[in-house]
Amino acid sequence: MTAQRILFRIALLIVAAILQVVVVNRIPLPGGQPDLLLLVVVGIAFASGAERGALFGFCAGLLADFLPPAGHIAGREAFVYTVIGFGAGLFEDPEETSVLTTILVVAVGSAALVALYDGLGGLLGDARVTREDFLHSLLGTVVYDVVLAPFIVRPVSAFARRLEPVGPR
Amino acid sequence: MRNPRRARFVLVILLLAAFTLITIDYRSSSLDGVRSGASTVFGPIERAVSDVTRPIGSWFSSIGHLGSYKHENDALRRENSQLENELHMTQAERDEYAQSLRLLHLAGLAQYKVAPARVISYGGGFTQDSTVAIDIGSADGIKKNETVINGDGLVGRTITVGRTTSTVLLANDPTSTVGVRLVGQRQLEVGIVQGRGVNRPLTLSLYSNTTLPQVGQKVVSFGDASTGFRPFVPSVPIGYVTQVDPLNGGSEPTATVKPYVDFTALDIVAVVTQTPARISPGQLVPKSPTPAPTTTVTVTASPSSHPSHSTPASPGTSSSP
Numbered sequence: 001m002t003a004q005r006i007l008f009r010i011a012l013l014i015v016a017a018i019l020q021v022v023v024v025n026r027i028p029l030p031g032g033q034p035d036l037l038l039l040v041v042v043g044i045a046f047a048s049g050a051e052r053g054a055l056f057g058f059c060a061g062l063l064a065d066f067l068p069p070a071g072h073i074a075g076r077e078a079f080v081y082t083v084i085g086f087g088a089g090l091f092e093d094p095e096e097t098s099v100l101t102t103i104l105v106v107a108v109g110s111a112a113l114v115a116l117y118d119g120l121g122g123l124l125g126d127a128r129v130t131r132e133d134f135l136h137s138l139l140g141t142v143v144y145d146v147v148l149a150p151f152i153v154r155p156v157s158a159f160a161r162r163l164e165p166v167g168p169r
Numbered sequence: 170m171r172n173p174r175r176a177r178f179v180l181v182i183l184l185l186a187a188f189t190l191i192t193i194d195y196r197s198s199s200l201d202g203v204r205s206g207a208s209t210v211f212g213p214i215e216r217a218v219s220d221v222t223r224p225i226g227s228w229f230s231s232i233g234h235l236g237s238y239k240h241e242n243d244a245l246r247r248e249n250s251q252l253e254n255e256l257h258m259t260q261a262e263r264d265e266y267a268q269s270l271r272l273l274h275l276a277g278l279a280q281y282k283v284a285p286a287r288v289i290s291y292g293g294g295f296t297q298d299s300t301v302a303i304d305i306g307s308a309d310g311i312k313k314n315e316t317v318i319n320g321d322g323l324v325g326r327t328i329t330v331g332r333t334t335s336t337v338l339l340a341n342d343p344t345s346t347v348g349v350r351l352v353g354q355r356q357l358e359v360g361i362v363q364g365r366g367v368n369r370p371l372t373l374s375l376y377s378n379t380t381l382p383q384v385g386q387k388v389v390s391f392g393d394a395s396t397g398f399r400p401f402v403p404s405v406p407i408g409y410v411t412q413v414d415p416l417n418g419g420s421e422p423t424a425t426v427k428p429y430v431d432f433t434a435l436d437i438v439a440v441v442t443q444t445p446a447r448i449s450p451g452q453l454v455p456k457s458p459t460p461a462p463t464t465t466v467t468v469t470a471s472p473s474s475h476p477s478h479s480t481p482a483s484p485g486t487s488s489s490p
Contacts, residue, residue, distance in 0.1 A: 018211070021290035021302070022218045028433055033294045051176035058183045065190075066207035068215065069292045069300035069336040071328060071344075074200050075190030077296070082183045086176070114295045124195055127343035128297045133366060141295045 005163045009044055012156060013060045016040040017067050031140025034148050037064055038113055041081055042088040042106055042149075043156025046097045050089030057085020073124055080116040084109045097157060099150055106149040110142040201313075201329070208306065208331025212289075216304050216334065219289040268437040271320025281402065282443035283318070284309055288435050289334065299342035299367055300325075301435055306333045314400035316390070316441040322406035322429035323347065323390055324438050335440075340364055340407065341371060341432045347401055348391035349373065351382055351410075352454055362388060362407055362426055368433065371408060371426040382424045386410045387454040402441050406454045429455070 016036040024033050041060050045053025061078030064070065088105050091097065114137050121129040194200045272285065286305040292298030305311055307330050317324040317337045325345060329336040338345050341364040351358040351373075360375035373388060388410065392403025412425040 014211075014214075018215055018218055018290075020294060021292070022215050023222050025291035025293040035294055049176070051172070051179045054176065054180045054183055058187065061187070062190075064296075066204055067211050068204075068208045068329065068331070068334060069290055069298065069302040070204070070296070071292055071298040071300040071336060071338055071342070072296055073191055074194040074203070075187045075192075078190060079184060079187035082180065082187060086180045089176070117295060120191070124191070128299075128366065130366075133297060137295050137297060 008163060009048075009056055009160065010059060012040055012044070012159075013037065013056065013063055017060070017063050020064075021067065021069065029140070029144065031143070032137045033140070034144030035110065035113065035141055036148075036152065037081065038084060038109060038145060039106065039148060039152040040156050041085050042102075042109055043153040044160050045085045045088035046091060046093060046102075046105075046153070046157040047160035048089065049092040050086050053085035053087075053089025053092075054082050055085070057081035057083070060085070072121075072126070072128075076117055076120045076124075079120060080113050083116060084113055087112070094161070097154070099154075102149050102153050103146055106153060107142055107146050110145040111138060114138045114141050204329045204336075205307075205331050208302070208329050208334050208336060210331075212302065212304075212306065212331045212334025215290045215302060219304075264436070268320055272318070272437055272439055273320075275318065275320050275322075275406075281318075281441045283439035283441050284311060285437065285439045286335075287437060293367070297366065299339040299345075299364065299432065300328075301337050301339065301438075302334055303337055303438060303440075304334055305440065306331045306335050308332050310442055311335050311440050316398075316400060316402045316405060317438050318405055318441060319430060319435065319438045321431070322408070323401070324430055324432075324435065326400040327440060337438070339432050339435075340430070341367065341369065341428065347407065348393060349388050349407060350391050351375075352387040352389055353383065358382065359391060360421075370411065371428055373410065373424040373426045375421055375423075377421070381415060381422050382410045382413055384410050384413060388426050389454060405441075 016039070020033075020036045024036060027033065037060050041053070041057045044056045048056070058078050058081065061076075061081035064077040064081070065072075065074040088109060091101055091105055093101075114134070118129045118134045118137075190200075269285070272283075284305055286303040288301045289304050290302040292300035303317070311327060311330050313327055313330050315327045317326060323340050325337045325339040325342070327335045328338045340347055340362070343364050343366055345364045347362045349360055349362045351360070358375055358377060358380060360373055362371045362373050364371055373382060375382060386409065388407045390401040390403060390405040390407060392398050392401055392405075406429050408426040408428040410424045411427045414423050414425075
């Protein structure tokens with residue numbers, strides 16, 4: 001994987017993370033917000049496979065853990081996005097990933113994202129994690145992510161595939 | 170899949186790395202430097218993106234507050250989309266001007282020395298961090314654990330400071346605790362106020378279990394002189410008591426406090442960098458228990474009252490903030 005390809009993916013992650021905190025989190029939607037970073041990580045993983053999906057997921061989570069205005073214990077997002085990147089990478093496809101697969105992976109991935117993150121928070125005694133908020137946040141994140149999935153995941157993986165030659169490396 | 174065994178190995182290594190990070194951050198504050206660094210590096214980018222996208226964001230957040238604009242909005246629907254967009258933008262500018270005025274008023278009353286700032290990014294999403302980033306930092310003399318206010322009262326405290334941006338933990342975050350006193354006719358009661366998350370009121374717990382707070386009583390920050398008034402300076406209005414739970418399981422009494430600040434619509438704030446030696450606890454609280462409605466600035470502001478716009482502000486021509 002050349003430096004250019006890596007930088008391109010890292011740039012995508014940074015753009016998504018910044019748009020999340022500056023634009024998306026400002027919109028007062030009922031039940032939380034969509035998670036752009038998850039959609040980009042899934043898109044990259046579809047094109048790059050489980051190993052790189054996990055690597056870029058880790059980078060994405062690390063970024064989200066430290067990008068202002070993060071105010072939680074660092075490493076939690078790195079952990080959950082690594083799992084998501086790996087899981088989505090199992091559905092790697094050198095051609096286009098079908099809409100149905102995309103939506104299913106995004107739905108399960110979003111639910112896993114919230115559940116794992118809140119689970120780790122529960123272990124660490126995070127006062128923000130309550131049952132009511134957990135269900136609210138889970139539902140909101142899954143619904144909004146699924147709605148946005150076809151518009152973000154597919155272009156991202158199409159772009160990533162163009163940079164990534166097909167075949168074994 | 171190319172090499173399942175290697176992929177699993179990478180997964181395990183990365184998860185261990187993440188766990189290590191969590192352990193380090195849970196047990197020590199040694200990652201604070203990394204946070205400040207991230208604030209220094211990414212803060213300016215966020216600020217630039219925020220400058221560009223602010224009109225869009227204002228438009229979206231004005232949708233969230235449509236209840237109060239209902240009649241106004243019905244009329245607007247008849248306008249064409251161009252006009253509608255311009256009107257939202259100038260509404261945002263007017264809001265901003267009103268916010269600045271109230272902030273100056275509060276800071277002036279208290280003789281706080283403040284550094285004004287603007288919110289550039291928001292926590293939230295599935296992490297539910299009730300935090301914001303603001304566009305001033307160590308280069309402007311801001312330090313960690315300083316009080317952040319707006320024109321209505323207490324916003325929170327700084328938790329991470331980069332060179333030109335900082336992160337603020339809002340008072341409604343469940344991890345936020347503020348030492349407070351109750352303002353009333355009788356002696357001053359002391360307690361703490363904790364956040365309960367976005368769109369929820371705050372919880373007040375009193376140290377003494379002999380007296381009960383009363384509905385309508387105002388709550389202000391305590392401000393501990395022994396810690397140099399950090400993280401909270403004294404007498405900043407926080408909210409008023411709306412409900413009292415007399416004996417919460419036999420422990421000290423608790424009460425629900427409605428905050429003066431609307432944490433979902435933060436824009437212009439200020440960091441208190443110096444506080445006068447003495448402020449009386451009730452000096453800064455609003456006269457009535459309910460905060461004044463926030464958007465009552467008249468449409469036709471006279472040019473003299475608009476220092477930032479030298480020309481009369483007409484909806485189409487005013488400059489962007």
